Amino acid sequence: MLVHPLTLSGLSDGGAHVGMICDGSFPTYMLTHWTRDRSRGERLGLADVIRMQTSETAAWIGLSDRGRIAPGLRADLNVIDYERLTLHAPEVAADLPAGGRRLLQRATGYEATVVKGEITYRHGEATDALPGRLLRAALG
Numbered sequence: 001m002l003v004h005p006l007t008l009s010g011l012s013d014g015g016a017h018v019g020m021i022c023d024g025s026f027p028t029y030m031l032t033h034w035t036r037d038r039s040r041g042e043r044l045g046l047a048d049v050i051r052m053q054t055s056e057t058a059a060w061i062g063l064s065d066r067g068r069i070a071p072g073l074r075a076d077l078n079v080i081d082y083e084r085l086t087l088h089a090p091e092v093a094a095d096l097p098a099g100g101r102r103l104l105q106r107a108t109g110y111e112a113t114v115v116k117g118e119i120t121y122r123h124g125e126a127t128d129a130l131p132g133r134l135l136r137a138a139l140g
Contacts (some may be wrong), residue, residue: 002034002044002052008060009052018102022090025105027053032085046082063135075117078110085109 002005011026028054034044058067063076076094090105106124116131 003048006026008057009090010057018096019100022103022105025087025090025107028085028087028107031080031082032087036082036085055128068125075114077114079112079114081109 002009008031011023031046032048035046035049036043050077055067058064064074066076069075069077086108088106088108090103092101093104094101096102108124110121110124112119112123115129118126118129118131120129120131
């Protein structure tokens with residue numbers, strides 16, 4: 001199903017069930033399980049999974065300035081230590097309003113996250129850079 005030409009890779013419920021499931025780990029799981037760690041059945045190619053999660057998704061939702069590395073584009077990317085990339089067990093945090101709980105699932109192996117050419121995370125720790133902005137509709 002994942003490699004079918006009409007499949008768009010992604011998983012989200014808009015945060016409606018943050019106390020029951022942790023779907024924010026889906027991109028890391030795609031990289032670790034489907035390209036590296038899967039022991040039963042064929043693995044997917046690393047370049048294919050990256051393309052599925054970047055340029056294919058960006059094109060489908062109309063973000064023509066993202067999902068690829070090319071002159072004039074935003075330069076949003078992750079620098080990953082692929083061999084060290086690891087998902088850790090989910091943990092519960094009670095940091096929502098009124099003491100609401102949510103599940104978090106951390107990962108190691110992400111060396112840096114770059115948004116619009118600025119490093120926003122280094123070794124899993126946030127920097128002071130906040131170059132992104134909330135998008136409410138596609139940038140045609």
